[in-house]
Amino acid sequence: MSDSKQATAGIKEQAAWRSKANSLLQNQTVLLAVTLLALGLFFNWGSGGMFLDLGTLGTVLDDWGAYILLAVGMTFVVITGGIDLSVGSTVSLSSVVAGWVMVGPMHADLSITGSAANPYLLLATFICLGVGLLVGAVNAFLINVFKIVPFIATLATMGAAAGMAIIISGGMPLQGPNNFDLGLDWKIGDFQLPISTTVAVVMVITIIAGLFLHKSRFGLYTYALGSNAFATRGAGISPEKQILKVYLLSGGMAGLAGAYAYIRLGAGSPSNGMGMELYAIAATVIGGASLMGGVGRIFAVALGTLVLFVVQSGLLMMQVVEVSPDLKQVIVAILIAAAVAVQTLQNKNGRR
Numbered sequence: 001m002s003d004s005k006q007a008t009a010g011i012k013e014q015a016a017w018r019s020k021a022n023s024l025l026q027n028q029t030v031l032l033a034v035t036l037l038a039l040g041l042f043f044n045w046g047s048g049g050m051f052l053d054l055g056t057l058g059t060v061l062d063d064w065g066a067y068i069l070l071a072v073g074m075t076f077v078v079i080t081g082g083i084d085l086s087v088g089s090t091v092s093l094s095s096v097v098a099g100w101v102m103v104g105p106m107h108a109d110l111s112i113t114g115s116a117a118n119p120y121l122l123l124a125t126f127i128c129l130g131v132g133l134l135v136g137a138v139n140a141f142l143i144n145v146f147k148i149v150p151f152i153a154t155l156a157t158m159g160a161a162a163g164m165a166i167i168i169s170g171g172m173p174l175q176g177p178n179n180f181d182l183g184l185d186w187k188i189g190d191f192q193l194p195i196s197t198t199v200a201v202v203m204v205i206t207i208i209a210g211l212f213l214h215k216s217r218f219g220l221y222t223y224a225l226g227s228n229a230f231a232t233r234g235a236g237i238s239p240e241k242q243i244l245k246v247y248l249l250s251g252g253m254a255g256l257a258g259a260y261a262y263i264r265l266g267a268g269s270p271s272n273g274m275g276m277e278l279y280a281i282a283a284t285v286i287g288g289a290s291l292m293g294g295v296g297r298i299f300a301v302a303l304g305t306l307v308l309f310v311v312q313s314g315l316l317m318m319q320v321v322e323v324s325p326d327l328k329q330v331i332v333a334i335l336i337a338a339a340v341a342v343q344t345l346q347n348k349n350g351r352r
Contacts, residue, residue, distance in 0.1 A: 021262075032303035037309060043314030053319055058185045060196035062264065065202040065339035066091070066257045068305045071287070072209045072255030075301045076246045079213075079286050080226045081293030082143070082150035087254040087280050089161035090135045091273025092229065092256030094128035094258030096165045099268025101127055102176025110266070112177035120177040125259040132255020133187030133248055134159055140244040158277065165270035173267035183264050198263055205256070209249075222246060225294030282332050283308050286339040306336060332336050 004152040021100055050056060101124070102108045105249045108120055142153035186193045186200075195203075214221035224232045225242050233239055254273075261272040287304025289296030312328055315347045 017044075019204050029297065029300045029303060030283055032287070032300055032307060033311050035307055036303060038335065039310050039314060043310070043317065046319060047314070047317040051314055054194045056194055056217060056313065056317070058192075058196070060159050060313050061199050062183065062304070063313070064155045064305055064310050065199045066264070067129050067276065067279050067283060067309070068206055068302055069202060069253045069257040069260065070276055071283040071301050071305050072206055072298060074280045074284045075289050075296045075298060076187035076209075076222055076289070077150070077250045078281075078289045078291060079222050079293060079296045080246050081229070082243070082246070082329075083154060083281070083291075084139065084153065084156065084250045084254075085154040085258070086135055086139060086157040086161055087250065087278050088163065088273040088276035088278075089158045090132050090254035091236065091258040091261055092129035092165040093135070093161040093168075093273075094255045095262040095268035095272045096169045096174060096270055097131050097268070098124035098127045098259065099174025099176055100168050102268075103174050106154075106176075108177045110177070114181065116180055117177035117179040121179060121182075121259075121263055124176070124262055124328055125256070128255040128259035129252055129263065130255065132251040132253070133260065134251070135254070136248040136251020137244070139251065141287065142245040143241045143243055144246070162270070169268065169270050171270060173265075174270040175267040176261065176265040181331075182267065198260060202260065205300055206298065209253075213296075213298050218245065223294060226295075228294075278332060279308065279330075282336045282339075285336055285343075288343070290343060291340070304339075308332070311335065 040052060070091070074084055074087065095187050102120060106120070107124075112120060139150075139154050139157055140154065142148045143150055146153075147158075176301050182197045213222065221232070221237050221242050224235070224237060225239055229239050232242075257276070258268075258272065265272065283305035284296070284301055285291065285304075287301030287308055288299070289301060312331060315327070315331065
């Protein structure tokens with residue numbers, strides 16, 4: 001009898017381990033973390049040991065900084081079942097407006113550098129944030145008042161913002177004060193960390209946004225709207241107000257990404273945000289957010305954004321096989337298709 005009980009206990013223990021293993025395999029965050037580790041080791045081998053160099057990691061994180069801001073804002077929008085195609089143009093417009101204010105009304109130029117430029121950069125950041133919030137408000141107005149679907153509404157503002165950026169700048173970069181030390185990696189003694197001041201600030205913003213999404217009433221309403229808009233309205237939650245808040249958030253994040261681009265490049269340019277909306281959508285989908293709405297996690301999206309840039313940077317550094325830089329868009333498209341395919345398979349297996 002005792003042997004039978006031991007056998008039964010063994011079977012239950014094996015079933016429990018299998019259940020835990022299956023849940024881990026279906027966890028998007030775990031999958032992305034394992035994928036990042038595997039990609040890092042593979043590209044380090046393919047690049048002759050250069051990929052995991054601190055300098056390379058710092059470059060990857062610098063690229064990651066602007067895009068994670070867009071991806072975070074896009075995650076909130078996608079969870080509601082919407083889309084925001086205007087974020088790339090908002091980056092361009094916000095950085096151009098900040099540059100125009102610096103070289104125009106402020107009469108400030110490249111002669112102001114170092115710590116003396118910090119007050120100007122703080123002002124530029126607030127200007128970029130204001131421009132982003134304005135674009136987000138226009139998007140929400142078109143969706144809520146004119147009942148235009150988000151794809152078309154944000155496509156319209158995407159074109160308008162891109163056009164305004166060219167008109168304001170004359171198609172040329174507007175260079176103003178800058179402190180390039182903010183983009184340099186930190187050092188602790190002789191040890192150099194792959195993180196700059198700007199990247200550290202972006203990480204803090206990402207963490208705060210994640211807490212709002214997963215721990216606040218605002219996040220709960222966001223998930224509810226994407227899961228069932230009719231039930232959300234029936235529960236006394238205004239979908240219009242939530243849409244306004246979410247698109248303001250997305251626009252604000254795009255404005256901050258514009259400030260990030262201005263500080264990093266030292267200029268506001270109409271090309272700063274070119275094509276960034278594609279990468280933001282790709283990072284969001286790779287991070288497990290469902291384009292059908294109701295599903296998405298900030299930490300997974302942050303990892304998804306890292307996967308995107310690890311793949312791109314790693315392929316360009318490969319010594320075993322030469323990869324053309326022109327394949328970047330193709331790589332992004334393949335990653336989007338693969339991520340959506342994985343989501344589809346998971347949904348078929350009962351996971352939403």
